Amino acid sequence: MKHISIGELDVSRIGLGAMSMSGYYNIGDGSDEESIRTIHRAIDLGVTHIDTAEIYGPFTNEELVGRALKGRRDQVVLATKFGLVSHASGGPRVIDSHPTNVRTAVEGSLRRLGTDHIDLCYQHRVDPNTPIEDTVGALAQLVVEGKVRYIGLSEAGSATIRRAHAVHPVAALQTEYSLWTRDPEAELLPLLRELGIGFVPYSPLGHGFLTGEIRSPDDLSDDDWRKTNPRFTGDNFQRNLRIVDEVKAVATEVGSTPAQIALAWLLAQGDDIAPIPGTKRVARVEENTAADGVELSVGQIERLNNLTPAVGERHDEGNMAVIDR
Ligand SMILES: NC(=O)c1ccc[n+]([C@@H]2O[C@H](COP(=O)([O-])OP(=O)(O)OC[C@H]3O[C@@H](n4cnc5c(N)ncnc54)[C@H](OP(=O)(O)O)[C@@H]3O)[C@@H](O)[C@H]2O)c1
Numbered sequence: 001m002k003h004i005s006i007g008e009l010d011v012s013r014i015g016l017g018a019m020s021m022s023g024y025y026n027i028g029d030g031s032d033e034e035s036i037r038t039i040h041r042a043i044d045l046g047v048t049h050i051d052t053a054e055i056y057g058p059f060t061n062e063e064l065v066g067r068a069l070k071g072r073r074d075q076v077v078l079a080t081k082f083g084l085v086s087h088a089s090g091g092p093r094v095i096d097s098h099p100t101n102v103r104t105a106v107e108g109s110l111r112r113l114g115t116d117h118i119d120l121c122y123q124h125r126v127d128p129n130t131p132i133e134d135t136v137g138a139l140a141q142l143v144v145e146g147k148v149r150y151i152g153l154s155e156a157g158s159a160t161i162r163r164a165h166a167v168h169p170v171a172a173l174q175t176e177y178s179l180w181t182r183d184p185e186a187e188l189l190p191l192l193r194e195l196g197i198g199f200v201p202y203s204p205l206g207h208g209f210l211t212g213e214i215r216s217p218d219d220l221s222d223d224d225w226r227k228t229n230p231r232f233t234g235d236n237f238q239r240n241l242r243i244v245d246e247v248k249a250v251a252t253e254v255g256s257t258p259a260q261i262a263l264a265w266l267l268a269q270g271d272d273i274a275p276i277p278g279t280k281r282v283a284r285v286e287e288n289t290a291a292d293g294v295e296l297s298v299g300q301i302e303r304l305n306n307l308t309p310a311v312g313e314r315h316d317e318g319n320m321a322v323i324d325r
Helices: 032-044 060-068 099-113 132-144 158-167 188-195 234-254 258-267 282-293 298-305 317-321
Strands: 003-006 009-012 049-051 077-082 118-123 148-154 170-176 198-202
Touching: 003 198, 009 077, 032 060, 032 282, 060 099, 077 099, 077 148, 099 118, 099 132, 118 132, 118 170, 132 148, 132 158, 148 158, 158 170, 158 188, 170 188, 188 198, 234 258, 234 298, 258 282, 258 298
Parallel strands: 049 077, 077 118, 118 148, 148 170, 170 198
Antiparallel strands: 003 009
């Protein structure tokens, strides 16, 4: 597996997102045992970048990742996120990046992950009520204490990134980026390159849609988060299937799978891009990790660049409203 640098942090260029091991997608599918086997298989295949968050579960995903990493902690760059649980008031799904909350969250993450340091600690969503300078100041203090090695932002806009980076170097921005979500290309990617910040695309498989495995809304359980996502609902679902068919055509030509094409296209966007596809199954982590060896021709990249655009916002109204722009 090839490695790249995000900021100054060395990671395998394909990582593993652990979120779907603790809910969100087809809840009830899979098991903790298979999830742990998936993390172990990823490490055996050379994946060194594992991504979790305090809010996943909440809390149980970090516990699961912590269990899986017992005895293997030093083999990975462990990334987690804070800021979507308010420990002072409100609890889960309340945005809070006040310095006191940052410290409480990080202490909790360290405990659940069974480690004395977080390699990459992200603010999950920008907190409109706390100046980013205060949040990053609190993180910088945790770096001094050795509890955090590098800091990151998620779904932060350009102005916030500049302000944060002026207080303490930001190693990575984690934001949605994939064949059907190209928004970061216009403004964010050039800024990150100017500042030497790495980019970690989340949902690189379009929440699973780009793999071609989801052909009907009935493939999703009723409590699946995607049932409320505009791209997976109503007419949009059927219209977006056209994109999958175009990806499949390239996959057939290359002799790979649509998931591998989606990842190979992201890798072709630059040596500062480290996607974190999510899965809770061994067979899929094997498939996704093998995208490291998939080469796309200039013509194939061009065809993928020109895919039919997605129909529907990438998040519902409530989730779009808390994205910093
Ligand atoms: N910063 C943020 O705000 C944010 C938001 C969302 C996600 N994330 C991070 O990004 C990671 C990845 O994003 P994501 O999980 O939302 O989306 P994703 O990686 O685009 O897709 C994951 C979905 O695709 C399925 N899948 C994975 N590989 C597959 C394959 N080869 N064939 C068919 N289906 C496959 C998974 O199912 P199974 O699990 O059943 O295999 C899961 O339902 C998350 O785990 C999380 O760490 C961050």
